[in-house]
Amino acid sequence: MTDVKVRPYHAPMWSEPLIHELGARGERGVILPSVEKEIQKAVGKADALIPKGMRRKTPPGLPEISQPQALRHWLRLSQMTLGMELEIDLGVGTCTMKYSPKVNEELAGMVAGIHPDQPEETMQGLLEVAWRFGDVYLREISGMDAFTFQPPGGSAGAFNNAVIMRKYHEETGELAQRDEVITTIFSHPCDAACPATAGFKVVTLYPDDETGYPSVEALKAAVSKHTAGIFVTNPEDTGIFNPNIDEWTRIVHEAGGLCAYDQANLNGVMGVTRARDAGFDMSFFNLHKTFGSPHGSSGPGSGAVGVTEELAKYLPIPVIVKRGEKYHLDYDRPHSIGRVRDFLGNLQVVVRAYAWAAAMGADGIREAAEISMLNNQYLSERMKEVPGVTKPYGGRRLDQVRWSLEKLKADTGCGINEVNKRVVDYGVQSYFTSHHPWIVAEPFTPEPCETYSKADIDYWVAVLKRVCEEAYEDPEILKKAPHNSSIHAVDSAPFDDPERWAMSWRAYRRKMR
Numbered sequence: 001m002t003d004v005k006v007r008p009y010h011a012p013m014w015s016e017p018l019i020h021e022l023g024a025r026g027e028r029g030v031i032l033p034s035v036e037k038e039i040q041k042a043v044g045k046a047d048a049l050i051p052k053g054m055r056r057k058t059p060p061g062l063p064e065i066s067q068p069q070a071l072r073h074w075l076r077l078s079q080m081t082l083g084m085e086l087e088i089d090l091g092v093g094t095c096t097m098k099y100s101p102k103v104n105e106e107l108a109g110m111v112a113g114i115h116p117d118q119p120e121e122t123m124q125g126l127l128e129v130a131w132r133f134g135d136v137y138l139r140e141i142s143g144m145d146a147f148t149f150q151p152p153g154g155s156a157g158a159f160n161n162a163v164i165m166r167k168y169h170e171e172t173g174e175l176a177q178r179d180e181v182i183t184t185i186f187s188h189p190c191d192a193a194c195p196a197t198a199g200f201k202v203v204t205l206y207p208d209d210e211t212g213y214p215s216v217e218a219l220k221a222a223v224s225k226h227t228a229g230i231f232v233t234n235p236e237d238t239g240i241f242n243p244n245i246d247e248w249t250r251i252v253h254e255a256g257g258l259c260a261y262d263q264a265n266l267n268g269v270m271g272v273t274r275a276r277d278a279g280f281d282m283s284f285f286n287l288h289k290t291f292g293s294p295h296g297s298s299g300p301g302s303g304a305v306g307v308t309e310e311l312a313k314y315l316p317i318p319v320i321v322k323r324g325e326k327y328h329l330d331y332d333r334p335h336s337i338g339r340v341r342d343f344l345g346n347l348q349v350v351v352r353a354y355a356w357a358a359a360m361g362a363d364g365i366r367e368a369a370e371i372s373m374l375n376n377q378y379l380s381e382r383m384k385e386v387p388g389v390t391k392p393y394g395g396r397r398l399d400q401v402r403w404s405l406e407k408l409k410a411d412t413g414c415g416i417n418e419v420n421k422r423v424v425d426y427g428v429q430s431y432f433t434s435h436h437p438w439i440v441a442e443p444f445t446p447e448p449c450e451t452y453s454k455a456d457i458d459y460w461v462a463v464l465k466r467v468c469e470e471a472y473e474d475p476e477i478l479k480k481a482p483h484n485s486s487i488h489a490v491d492s493a494p495f496d497d498p499e500r501w502a503m504s505w506r507a508y509r510r511k512m513r
Contacts, residue, residue: 004462009427010484014076018505022073023065030067080486082429084294088456089429091446094188094237094400096267096289097429099451104292104355108348116343120329127327130347131320133354134304141365142263142283143276144306148315149287149350150341154264155190157284157303158231161260162198163337164282164307164314165229168258171335178228178257184214186238186402189435191231191262200228206439212240212393219248229258229281235265237434237445239376239397249279258282258311266290267449268373268399271366275306282307292356293349302349316340368450372399375448375457382461388412388468392440399449402434405442405468414471414478415442422470422481426463 047055065073083089089097114123134147151157162181169175181195182203192202203222205214213236230252235241242248249259261275261283267290275283287293288301295301307315317336318329329344360368376399383389383401388408391401409415420430434443448457470477480489502508 004458006426006459006462006466009425011082011424011427011486012076012079013486014080016073016076016080019063019065019070019073020061022069023063025064027064027066029065029070082424082427087427087429088452088460090448090452090456090460091423091429091444092295092432094265094434094445094447095295095432096265096286096447096449097295098267098289098292098449100292100294100352101356101359104352107355108351111348111351116347120327124327126347126351127320127329129354130344130350131322131327133350133357134306134320135322137354137357138285138304138306140362141270141274142285142306143274144283145309146312146315146319147304147306148319148345149302149304149347150316150339150345151284151303151305152341152346153288153301154188154262154284154286154303155194156340157286157305158188158190158194158260158262159197160303160305160316160337160340161282161284161307162195162200162231163340164311165195165258165260166198166200167314167335167337168311169228174256175228178226180224180226181228182219182222182230182252184232184236185437185439186213186236186240187231187233188237188262188264191233191260195228195231201226207240207393210394212236212238212395213242216244216247216251219251223251223255223257225255227252227255227257229260231260231262233262233265234278235268235398235400237265237400238393238402238440239265239268239400239445240393240395241269241398246278253279264289265398265400267447268369268376270369271362272369276308281311287349287353291353293352300346300349302346302353304350304353318344320344369399371450372448375450375452376400378454379446379448379457379461382457383464386461386465386468387472389464400445400447402440402443402445404440405444408468408471409442412471412475412478414475416444418471418475418478418481419444419464419467422467422478423463424482425484426466428460428463 084097084099111126114126120127130149138147151160166175169178179201180203181200182205183191184205186207192204196202205218205222207213208215234245252259258281259279261280263275263283263285266285270290283306285304286301287304288295313333313335314337316339317333318331319333321328321330357365376397380401383403388405388411390404390407392404405416405419416433420433424430432444434445467478482488500511502511
């Protein structure tokens with residue numbers, strides 16, 4: 001096996017105050033020139049252009065700080081943060097943390113000056129990019145007929161689909177009867193939470209011990225006259241692909257329900273399988289993961305939604321359409337569910353994703369999926385060297401595996417929480433515990449997508465192996481970690497003590513006085 005040396009690492013630690021606490025009154029980063037008298041005479045006072053009811057009573061409390069101070073402040077904060085461009089972070093489970101080409105940042109920056117309320121004839125280029133990405137690229141990838149980019153993330157996309165499902169059954173006159181949505185325990189939690197938020201009861205299917213996914217018989221037992229539809233992730237968040245998915249959609253359709261596909265885990269099957277070919281009526285994609293736009297830890301994201309022609313009339317307004325050679329914002333859609341986001345969504349993310357997909361091409365997109373699967377098979381072989389790690393459920397996985405540290409916990413008293421705090425001492429992003437419920441005990445879900453090299457995977461495994469060996473030799477090292485991070489020995493008490501919860505830095509400082 002590859003002999004990898006774990007590098008010494010120590011994070012910089014700055015006692016960094018809030019930016020409002022830096023600088024001095026009257027200090028400026030830039031001094032703007034005075035308005036020319038001719039312009040002032042023609043335009044008048046700037047505040048007169050703002051409606052009286054929208055004017056601030058007091059000036060905003062902006063920091064007064066010089067350019068060097070601002071640059072130092074943000075650079076110091078960035079040095080205290082691990083991420084893709086500092087170290088390997090393939091362990092942020094099911095989140096496809098891939099490298100994002102920097103040329104696409106330049107393209108996204110070109111959109112910054114566009115106001116979403118400006119006349120559509122003045123932003124034809126942006127509308128064309130969004131239309132082409134949906135109606136050409138995503139249509140080919142998914143088989144769906146119409147798209148919206150309003151939802152700002154994956155869960156918002158799932159909620160969009162839940163509301164469409166509700167609207168569909170309302171218009172067919174069956175909503176009162178069809179009040180149940182079926183999902184699986186290893187689908188993303190939003191596939192239960194979003195239908196529940198939309199007013200549905202949720203029926204959750206559990207896997208059998210042999211395959212790791214629910215049986216067809218279990219689905220048949222759950223389907224009834226009350227079934228509004230299913231919401232499933234495939235492959236699920238364990239990395240297991242359900243090969244019977246087309247039979248699932250057939251069963252639900254025969255019962256009168258709709259089928260919604262959570263494609264947050266598309267990265268391992270893009271260009272290989274299509275949602276429409278599996279019988280789905282709607283799906284969503286995480287552009288901020290799968291399509292090369294930065295994940296951003298909850299934003300900015302884009303939960304792009306695609307639906308069949310039958311459901312297109314329900315998409316949130318406005319929908320970008322092409323008429324002749326022009327692109328328009330179509331608000332005249334009486335069956336629409338309305339808005340799920342202000343304006344058009346995060347179109348900068350769409351621009352990044354369009355640029356990435358255009359550069360990759362059809363062959364490149366499929367190759368990315370194949371490399372992701374190849375990387376995961378290699379990682380799975382290397383994981384056999386790590387003490388205390390097991391793989392629940394059988395079968396080959398695609399681009400990720402939900403591993404377990406249950407044995408390590410039983411043997412040493414150290415589980416995923418302790419391992420997470422220790423790996424950062426070696427400069428590696430924490431391995432992410434995987435979302436609840438913990439059906440897999442002490443879980444973590446690495447996803448070595450296509451942008452990671454063999455050397456990256458080897459180093460990641462070497463760190464995990466070192467930490468697990470430390471747990472067997474001296475578990476206190478893990479229990480008192482991190483030692484080399486910008487924050488030492490994280491106290492978990494605030495998670496359990498509402499008296500110590502703080503939603504902002506100011507609130508935290510007030511409570512700590």
